Amino acid sequence: MSNQGNIIYINGPVVKANNMEDFSVREMVMVGEKKLIGEVISLEKDIGTVQVYEETSGLKTNEKIIGTGSPLSLKLGPGIIGNIFDGIERPLSEIYSSGLKFIPEGIGLLSIDEKKLWHADILAKVGDVLKSDDIFATVQETSMVTHKIMVPPGIEGKVVSAADSGEYTICDTLAVLEDSLGKKHELKMEQEWPVRVPRPVKMRMPIEKLLVTGQRVIDIFFPIAKGGTAAIPGGFGTGKTITQHQLAKWSDADIIVYVGCGERGNEMTEVLEDFPKLRDPRTGNPLMDRTVLIANTSNMPVAAREASIYTGITIAEYFRDMGYSVAIMADSTSRWAEALREIAGRLEEMPAEEGYPAYLASRLAAFYERAGYVKNLNGTEGSVTIIGAVSPAGGDFSEPVTQSTKRIVGAFLALDRELAHARHFPSINWISSYSGYIPMLEDWFKENVAPDIVDLRAKMMRILQEEDKLMDIVKLVGEDVLPDEQRIILEIAKIIKSGYLQQNAYHPQDAYAPLSRQYKMLKIIDKLYDRASACIKKGIPLSKVKEETLFSDIIMMKYNISDDKPEIFDELSKRIDNHYDSLESMYKEGAANEG
Incomplete structure (x- = not known):
């Protein structure tokens, strides 16, 4: 720690110093008399630029910058799981228990x-x-x-x-x-590992296993693969955070790393209060026994926000190397991008679209590329799945962060403001969203769920897409002008949306749906569609085909059929057959009498 520079310029978290020719880029340094933690980000002759991860108020020129000789690194070992850290892995609970309400400057790299x-x-x-x-x-x-x-x-x-x-x-x-x-x-x-350097692996493996989340709209319609990447973009109030909470609570990853990057303090408080009370659905143990929380709220130093994403992914890779399946929730990458923009502005870099730095897309790609299903150096297999929330201003998906993310991720779960206002949650728009993992997971679905599940999903998507087209006509001239063949599509689409895609995160029965139940529910809807369509083709009017009680019970089956009573699905299937058998028989007899 012999290298020393003299501060000549201070602009928020950006500090410049001379006598820095013996420092190296990405070296961690101690800034000023308080020994604030910083990182060298550029060198020009003897002038070095440092971004400081703590509040710089009170810092003066001519104070010293002391080098450490090593890059910004994390200490990795027992004590990480169940802990709550800030953006550079300082334990917040330990700081709070020492009687401090805020993180003081110069506390060091605890x-x-x-x-x-x-x-x-x-x-x-x-x-x-x-x-x-x-x-x-x-x-x-x-x-x-x-x-x-x-x-x-x-x-x-x-x-x-x-x-x-x-x-x-x-x-x-x-x-x-x-x-x-x-x-x-x-x-x-x-052991220690630099946060900006991916940990080495033996080889990357093909992605072929589903990250089971218990959320029907995700697992069946827009699946996320273990080792894959997903983005959850949405405007204010569309449910990004609660969707990520659901994935953190219910996904079958071995370990969850939740990064609250630049979010409001009250949202992080909810996470910090709720998670310790939650029970893991598979074991009944506290959910914190497999969770790491990284809290970097919007009032914390902006440079630490930029580092928090790398802190999370480094911890995730460390547990992946042990052979675990790890899911990292980044909420949100937009706040991280805003930190990049602020620092780039203070560095007087040339701005690109909407003021973001020109390297925004490459930084996002480098982060998401650290996901993957891999064979580790020790022969075990592990995975890191990255699920990043995106918060476009005004819900505008054409802004740079959303567009750059969309080009990178494998699954895009677009949240819809209109669905959120209609209290349809998760508010994932089935027309705007997509998953590129369906072909990769097809064999897994057939082996672990049912041989026809992929075809069934495609059939339901066709119904929803057809309904979307028909709604343009309905909005202009009303539903009554449509023939019954098209009106039944609208009715079945309502059941798919209300009875299947909509899921109540606070309902004890509906918060989590095992894949077996998800499949049986879809089969019931498929059977209803096939039998109802067959009746309409035989000339039976929709008013008779649509039996209100039956349709209502199918919508409500998500609340009424528990996992320990799967026989109720068989009873519902028999009710569908009995209703339409009697309807066809009645109209067949009526046609014979007329003849």
Whole structure:
């Protein structure tokens, strides 16, 4: 830490200093007398530019900038799961418990607890040859997560000493490796990794497994794959945050990393209050036992907001390397892009569209490209799925962040203001949304759900698309002018929208729908459509075909049929057959009598 620069310019989080020729780009530095945490972002001769991750009020020129010799890195080890961090991995609960209401300047780069004892089961033995990412110890971090202690990337060698299983802190040496050059490396529970550098993998694997969310409109209509990417764009009040909350609560990922990036403090408060109370639907354990929260609210320093996304993805990659399936929720990437824009403005960079920097699209792509289903260096398979919320100003999807994101992600779940105003949630517009993962997941759906599920989904989408076209006519001249063949499409589309796509996040029965129930519900709607259409083709009027009680019960089946009573689906199917059999029989007899 011998390198020192002198501050000559201060503009918010952007600081310039001279005597910086011995520093390197992306090096972490301590700024001023308070030793604020910063990062070198550019160097020109002896002038260096630093972005500071803390409030710079009170900072003066001629104060010193001290180099650390290493990039901005995270400390990774036991103590991450269940914790709440700020944008640069400082534990907020620990800061609060120390009696501080706000994060004070110069508090330093606090991280996971270095004094807490963890019971480590040591797997490594003297004489073992270990390579990068090999697992040499395990710690039961929570009731749901076994923390696998790995050899840091770039290190390999023979174990020359190993501790016995027992209680250790993350700073204690558990084993010592000797590499081929005779250099010894101490292996501890914790390791450090630079946030802007993707962790290495052995190979990227094909995407072919569904991230099961329990949300019908997503799982069946616009699926997200494990290792895939998805965007949830929507204007104010369309339900972006609650949709991400649902995915965090109910998805079958092993670990959830939730990044609140520049969101309002009251929204993050809701997350921080709700998550510790929630129970995991698969195990009944607290949901926080598999969750990491990163809270960087809109009133926190803007540079830390820009870093929070990288903090989240680095933690996600770390657990992926253990063989876990990780889902990262970024809420929202628009606030992150706004942080980029503000910093770029202070750096006096040439603005591009709507003032965003010209490198916006490449930064977004670099972030989303860190998703994937991979084979790790230690032979395990893991995945990182990125689901980013986008908050376009005024709900305008043509703005740069939404358009740049749309070109990158595999699933685009467009939230609709009109649906939200009509209290239809999730307000995912079935016409504007798409998923590029359907062809990749077709075999998985056929093996794990039903052989006809993909065709059934396509059929329901055709009904919704046809209804969308017919609604243009209805708005002009009314529904009565349509023939019964088209009016039945409108009626079935209503059932699909109200009875299937609409889902109540606060209803104990409807908040989560297993894939088996999602399929059976769709089969009931499909059967109703086929039988009703067949009757109309035989000349039976729609007024007779549409039996109000039957149609209403099918819409309400999402509330009335529980997972422990699947036989009710069979009863509903029999009711459909009985109704239309008697209707066809009655009209057949009537036609015979007339003849």
